[in-house]
Amino acid sequence: MDDLLADFIAETREMLEASGGELVAWEADPTDRARLDAIFRFVHTVKGNCGFFDFPRLANLSHAAEDALADCRAGRRDPDSRLVTAVLAVIDRIVLMIDTIEAGEPLDTLGPESADDVLIDALDVSRETGLDTGGETGSVGLEETCEGSDPPLHAPAADLLNAGDEPAAPARRSDSHSAGAAPATSGQRTIRLPVELLDRVMSGVSDMVLARNDLAHRLRQAGNQPTIDGPFERLTTILSDVRDAITRMRMQRIETLFSALPRLVRDLSAELGKQVMIDLDGGDVELDREMIETIRDPLTHLIRNAIDHGIEAPSARLARGKREIGLLSIAARQSGNTISIVISDDGRGLDEERIAAKAVATGLITEAERAAMPRDKLLNLIFEPGFSTAETVSNVSGRGVGLDVVRQNLEKVGGSIAVRSHPGEATLFRLQIPLTLSIIAGLTVEVAGHRFAIPQSYVEEIVQASAAALDFTRMGETALITFRGNRVPCLMLGAVLGLDEADLVPAEPTLVMLRLASGDLFALAVEGIHNHGDLVVKPLAPAVMRSGLYAGSTLLDDGQPVLLLDVANIAARHQLLAEARTRVFVPHAESHATGDGATARAMLFTDYAGRRAAVRLELVQRIETAPVAAIGRTAARARVVIDGVILPLIGLPDAPLTSPRVRLLRLSDGACELLYAVREVEDAVELTEALTPVPEDPLAEAMTLIGGAPVTLIDAHALFALHGEPPQAAERPRCILPEGEWARAILAPLITAAGYDIVPAGEHDPKAVGILFEDVYEVAEALGRPLPERVIRLRDQPDAPAGCTTIYRYDRDALMAALAEASRAATRNPAAGEAA
Amino acid sequence: MTGDLLVIVQIAGRRCALRALDVKSVIEVAAVTPIPRAPAWIAGITALRSQALTVIDCRRAIGPMEGDWPADHRAAVVAEGGHSYALLVDGIEDITTSVGEAGQVPGGFGPHWSRIALGMIETMAGPALLVDLPALLAGPEAQRAEIEAAV
Numbered sequence: 012m013d014d015l016l017a018d019f020i021a022e023t024r025e026m027l028e029a030s031g032g033e034l035v036a037w038e039a040d041p042t043d044r045a046r047l048d049a050i051f052r053f054v055h056t057v058k059g060n061c062g063f064f065d066f067p068r069l070a071n072l073s074h075a076a077e078d079a080l081a082d083c084r085a086g087r088r089d090p091d092s093r094l095v096t097a098v099l100a101v102i103d104r105i106v107l108m109i110d111t112i113e114a115g116e117p118l119d120t121l122g123p124e125s126a127d128d129v130l131i132d133a134l135d136v137s138r139e140t141g142l143d144t145g146g147e148t149g150s151v152g153l154e155e156t157c158e159g160s161d162p163p164l165h166a167p168a169a170d171l172l173n174a175g176d177e178p179a180a181p182a183r184r185s186d187s188h189s190a191g192a193a194p195a196t197s198g199q200r201t202i203r204l205p206v207e208l209l210d211r212v213m214s215g216v217s218d219m220v221l222a223r224n225d226l227a228h229r230l231r232q233a234g235n236q237p238t239i240d241g242p243f244e245r246l247t248t249i250l251s252d253v254r255d256a257i258t259r260m261r262m263q264r265i266e267t268l269f270s271a272l273p274r275l276v277r278d279l280s281a282e283l284g285k286q287v288m289i290d291l292d293g294g295d296v297e298l299d300r301e302m303i304e305t306i307r308d309p310l311t312h313l314i315r316n317a318i319d320h321g322i323e324a325p326s327a328r329l330a331r332g333k334r335e336i337g338l339l340s341i342a343a344r345q346s347g348n349t350i351s352i353v354i355s356d357d358g359r360g361l362d363e364e365r366i367a368a369k370a371v372a373t374g375l376i377t378e379a380e381r382a383a384m385p386r387d388k389l390l391n392l393i394f395e396p397g398f399s400t401a402e403t404v405s406n407v408s409g410r411g412v413g414l415d416v417v418r419q420n421l422e423k424v425g426g427s428i429a430v431r432s433h434p435g436e437a438t439l440f441r442l443q444i445p446l447t448l449s450i451i452a453g454l455t456v457e458v459a460g461h462r463f464a465i466p467q468s469y470v471e472e473i474v475q476a477s478a479a480a481l482d483f484t485r486m487g488e489t490a491l492i493t494f495r496g497n498r499v500p501c502l503m504l505g506a507v508l509g510l511d512e513a514d515l516v517p518a519e520p521t522l523v524m525l526r527l528a529s530g531d532l533f534a535l536a537v538e539g540i541h542n543h544g545d546l547v548v549k550p551l552a553p554a555v556m557r558s559g560l561y562a563g564s565t566l567l568d569d570g571q572p573v574l575l576l577d578v579a580n581i582a583a584r585h586q587l588l589a590e591a592r593t594r595v596f597v598p599h600a601e602s603h604a605t606g607d608g609a610t611a612r613a614m615l616f617t618d619y620a621g622r623r624a625a626v627r628l629e630l631v632q633r634i635e636t637a638p639v640a641a642i643g644r645t646a647a648r649a650r651v652v653i654d655g656v657i658l659p660l661i662g663l664p665d666a667p668l669t670s671p672r673v674r675l676l677r678l679s680d681g682a683c684e685l686l687y688a689v690r691e692v693e694d695a696v697e698l699t700e701a702l703t704p705v706p707e708d709p710l711a712e713a714m715t716l717i718g719g720a721p722v723t724l725i726d727a728h729a730l731f732a733l734h735g736e737p738p739q740a741a742e743r744p745r746c747i748l749p750e751g752e753w754a755r756a757i758l759a760p761l762i763t764a765a766g767y768d769i770v771p772a773g774e775h776d777p778k779a780v781g782i783l784f785e786d787v788y789e790v791a792e793a794l795g796r797p798l799p800e801r802v803i804r805l806r807d808q809p810d811a812p813a814g815c816t817t818i819y820r821y822d823r824d825a826l827m828a829a830l831a832e833a834s835r836a837a838t839r840n841p842a843a844g845e846a847a
Numbered sequence: 848m849t850g851d852l853l854v855i856v857q858i859a860g861r862r863c864a865l866r867a868l869d870v871k872s873v874i875e876v877a878a879v880t881p882i883p884r885a886p887a888w889i890a891g892i893t894a895l896r897s898q899a900l901t902v903i904d905c906r907r908a909i910g911p912m913e914g915d916w917p918a919d920h921r922a923a924v925v926a927e928g929g930h931s932y933a934l935l936v937d938g939i940e941d942i943t944t945s946v947g948e949a950g951q952v953p954g955g956f957g958p959h960w961s962r963i964a965l966g967m968i969e970t971m972a973g974p975a976l977l978v979d980l981p982a983l984l985a986g987p988e989a990q991r992a993e994i995e996a997a998v
Contacts, residue, residue: 218898461883508883552901552930554986555892558884564892564899572880572892572899 015271019060020113022307026053027106038099041090050098051080052416056308057105059315068118068127069108075131076101097133104130209260216250216257217547223250225570265343265350266294268303272314276339279318286325286336287318293343296468298350302444306352309417309428313354313440314339316414321358321438331435333357344527345451345468346562346579355439361390361432370395390430394418451548453565455541455573456523459510464546464565464575471524471532473540475695476612478520492534494524500587501534507581508560525578533587535578548575559584611698613724614676615717616689619664624723625696625715626676626687634692635675639668648734651675651686661734662688680727683735687725698724745770745779746830747799749787753820758782761823765830780833785817801833851945854923855972857937859906859916861960864945864968864975871924871931873939876902888986890935900924900933903984910959910987927984934983943971959987 037046058073076098082088104127111121223246230236230243269291280287298306322328322337329335339356363386370376370392376384394414421428426444452467474481474494482493483501490501501522504510522534546565551574555561562577613625635653642651642660649660653675660675676687702713702724710733712726746767748754759769762782770779781799783791785806791798803826806817818825852867879891879902888907892899902922906912922933949966956964956976965977 461881510883549899550930551892552889552932552984553928554889554984555882555885555901558882558886560884561882566894566899570894571878572894574880574882574892 015274016064016112019064020109022060022304023057023105023109026056027102038095041092041095044084047080047083047090050102051077051084054080054098054102054105059311066108066112066118068124069105072101072104072108072127072130075134079134094134097130100133101130209257213257213260216254219250220254220545220547221566223247224566228570262297263300263303264294265296265298265303265352268298268307268310269294269341269343272310272341275311275314276318279315280322283319284324285318285322287322288336288338290338290340291342292340293468296343296345296350298343298444302350305420306426306442306444309420309442310341310352310354312414312417314341317354317356317358317438321356321360323359327359344466344579346466346577349562349579350444351579352442352444353439354442355437357437360434360436360438361393361430362434363389366390366392387431390432393430394428451546452543453546453575454523454543455567456504456521456535456537457539457541458504458508458537461508461510462541462567462571462573463504463508464573465523465525465535465578466562466575467543469525469527469578471526474522474524474534475519476522477697480612480697481520481522483520490536492522494522494532494534497532499524499532499534500585501536502581502585502587503536505536505538507535507585525582527579527582527587531582531587533582546575613696613698615693615696615722616676617691617693618662619688619690621690622723623693623720624725625698625717626678626725627727628695630678630680630727632677632679632684635677635686636672637675637686638672639670642668642673653677653686658684658686659734660686660688661730678727678730680731680735683731685731685734744768744833747779747781749782749784749805754782758820761826762830765827767830780830784820803829803833852942853945853968853970853975853977854942855940855970855975856905856923856934857940858978859909859912860914860937862940862973862975863936864970864977865923865925865934865980866977867942869925869980871926873921873923874933875920876922876933876935886986893933895924895931895933898931900931902933902935904935905983906935906937908983908986909963912959925980925984927980932984941972945970949977962987 037043037050040046054073054076058070058077061069061073079088079094079098083090083094088094107121108118111118226243227247230239272291273289276287276289317339318337322339323331323333325335328337337356337358339354341352341354343350343352367376367381367384367389370389371378371381375392375395381389394417418428421442421444426442428440428442430438430440432438453464454467454470454473455462455464457463484491490503491498492501493499520536521538521540522536523540524532524534526532548563548565550556551561551564559580560577561574562580563575564572565575566572612628614628614631615623615625617623637651637653641653642649642663643657644663649663650657651660651673652658658677663673673688674690674692676689676692678685678687696717698715698717700716702715704713705711705723708723710726710729712724712728714721715724716722744767746762747770748758748762762769767780779799781802783798783802783804785804788798788802788804804817805820805826807820809819809821811817811819818829820826853864854867854870854873856863856865874895877893879893881891882889885891888904890902890904893902894900906916916937919936919938921939922935923939925932925934945968947969949968952967955961956967960976963979963983965979967974968977
């Protein structure tokens with residue numbers, strides 16, 4: 012929350028800085044429409060932002076100013092110097108409030124709320140009465156406070172403020188010395204750099220990476236040269252460090268933007284009496300920091316619109332046979348030089364007729380143009396300036412300032428926005444934001460002798476199987492495969508690119524499952540997959556971009572240039588982009604069942620002992636690659652950290668690893684997971700030959716032939732029995748600890764390690780095992796206080812008095828035995844009594 | 848314009864001139880990666896150090912040309928609109944200086960050539976057609992319209 016607040020303050024300040032010139036210019040010429048619009052947007056944004064921070068005073072002020080300016084924009088009122096003064100007074104006031112908020116003071120230090128009303132009255136917003144009565148009250152409001160002030164239009168503003176609240180300014184001044192204001196000034200040390208400089212450094216580093224790759228290739232060709240290889244390795248490490256740092260300098264995960272959204276959605280839907288569920292996807296897409304700032308407002312505007320105008324009230328939804336809770340999903344994907352963000356809601360959709368009527372009424376298009384306009388084009392009129400279909404102006408989404416500003420902001424950075432909608436079903440906004448130069452993770456695929464790169468962010472999974480196993484079918488021109496029980500459209504890359512006109516399906520296609528930002532899944536059939544790695548994406552010449560198939564180019568390690576496929580565009584051209592997440596074909600149940608007829612499949616690999624082995628494919632969750640540094644070998648069993656989770660690791664050689672990275676098969680039995688280190692992953696294969704049991708090897712299920720060579724099939728049962736981490740019991744026994752530092756610091760870890768949950772202080776659990784010190788126990792017993800059913804008593808002295816059932820507090824074995832006994836007693840007879 | 852350095856190249860059997868200032872370098876064309884579904888006058892992309900160049904077949908970029916022309920193993924590298932291109936020509940001949948302004952010839956150069964020509968220029972090595980790079984790199988009009996229709 013603090014971060015958000017800091018962002019809000021910084022943003023408001025920045026906008027003020029930017030619009031400072033506009034303010035002055037507007038003051039000089041109040042009829043200047045462009046300035047008016049700029050200032051209108053400022054107050055509009057402030058209003059929007061404080062709506063979600065709960066600063067009602069700030070919201071009231073900005074809303075009032077916005078109303079007054081909206082009247083001017085709509086021509087209901089002429090901006091005169093009086094209005095200018097009043098608006099500037101409000102803006103000055105907003106600045107004061109921002110300062111106060113930043114210092115962490117309540118806004119009350121700026122004086123009572125009534126002081127704001129004076130300013131609001133001065134704006135003299137009276138939308139019902141219009142222009143004529145407005146003049147009077149406005150002049151009264153101003154004359155009261157402006158006495159004695161002379162023409163410079165800013166002066167009244169200052170007077171107004173001082174009249175309203177004398178203590179404000181001094182209070183702020185003294186604050187800047189107090190401890191409360193310190194955090195605002197003594198944050199992380201930062202410097203500001205021109206983005207252009209960062210760009211230059213970044214592109215320099217990208218070129219260095221490519222030059223290094225080139226050099227690496229030449230070194231490989233020249234053979235082993237120990238005197239060069241060492242320094243070269245060092246260069247590589249340094250370069251990758253520098254590149255990481257440089258990338259981070261400009262990049263930020265879009266998560267930082269997404270993290271604020273659930274709260275925004277919650278607040279908005281509460282305010283509007285709607286129920287909305289938000290679904291965020293692709294938070295790990297990295298985006299230029301500056302770009303994140305650019306899309307922050309557009310995104311907020313679109314979400315507001317979706318909740319305010321798109322998603323219906325719960326009762327209306329139920330009446331239409333929809334779920335009561337509306338779904339708002341936001342997904343980000345990176346594709347070469349663009350990031351696409353899709354915001355879709357399953358609300359009422361856009362009303363084509365109303366948009367058309369409005370567009371004709373406002374003179375955007377003529378009746379004749381309207382008649383000839385296709386629906387898609389018509390819908391996109393909503394981005395025209397001054398367009399809004401909402402009949403009631405609400406506090407939330409305003410009056411159409413949103414969408415024209417959204418488009419303007421995006422176009423400023425070379426992006427675009429488009430909308431698609433199904434009436435009554437869904438609306439989908441697709442934002443495209445460019446990334447002039449970037450390093451992305453990509454996959455290289457091959458088809459008909461050509462290589463192409465695919466951005467990793469789209470790749471859901473790689474599937475290799477026989478056409479029969481995939482249930483490959485053709486429906487007219489479209490090919491379908493069955494993937495995890497869903498029918499998924501399949502494109503032949505060769506046919507898409509016109510390389511392979513025969514359009515034949517190989518018997519064993521390699522399918523790259525691609526998930527679009529809209530959530531649609533499709534398969535791309537290729538002939539082979541080469542490798543994946545970081546790709547430096549460079550823009551393509553416009554004539555090549557026009558083909559619509561490529562998003563950029565990149566150089567492989569061997570210096571060969573390859574083209575990066577524009578996955579989103581290819582999907583769109585083949586009409587694979589559904590308008591909402593509704594297109595999921597579930598095939599008939601019988602084809603879903605994995606009957607006996609289906610051949611078992613296994614993942615073939617070579618382990619570190621050099622043995623070719625296979626593990627049943629159902630067990631393999633994923634193929635991971637982990638740096639050696641992530642492997643911990645301190646315990647008897649090696650463990651590795653993947654995605655922040657510690658997992659057991661087997662299959663490592665005893666000798667230290669020479670490669671910097673290890674390929675790991677992530678196996679799962681549904682409950683627990685383990686990783687199997689392999690030297691090389693070969694392929695997914697079908698187990699067609701007979702399985703011969705090997706009783707002498709406990710870890711082998713059988714031997715079989717794959718491609719004529721013997722392969723050991725790993726016995727999953729034995730593997731998990733030996734190495735699988737037992738899942739944490741859903742309900743662990745609980746234990747009540749004595750009070751005091753010793754129990755918390757020394758006893759608690761021991762108890763937790765023994766598999767007990769500690770009952771938090773203040774909570775009563777009659778089934779928990781109680782551990783008490785002898786003296787406490789005696790007192791409690793003497794006073795007749797309620798005691799846990801099972802109690803373990805501890806004593807301070809090592810030597811026990813005869814016939815005593817207490818345990819010395821450092822006698823670990825006895826303590827463990829007592830605990831085990833207690834929990835056994837609990838399972839045997841839950842109502843059993845004391846077991847100490 | 849007199850005294851400007853010009854690179855003289857042969858395109859489709861005609862002598863053409865490129866401003867030497869526009870030509871960044873002349874490279875040996877290594878492997879060219881073709882671009883499926885790109886217009887025919889785009890031969891592909893190739894790598895120059897860490898850069899990717901779009902390879903333009905000038906003969907086809909001018910328009911539908913009759914005949915089969917030899918191709919030089921070298922290409923002229925030019926930059927336009929922030930992108931770098933390698934121009935495939937019949938042959939790269941010489942660098943020379945101009946001895947006059949670019950001018951028109953009676954009867955013109957024909958529709959295809961006129962699109963990419965700034966005019967005829969007299970050089971120390973004889974007359975040559977001064978090439979309008981942006982027009983050349985925009986590709987043949989007809990083909991461009993075709994692609995736009997397809998998009």
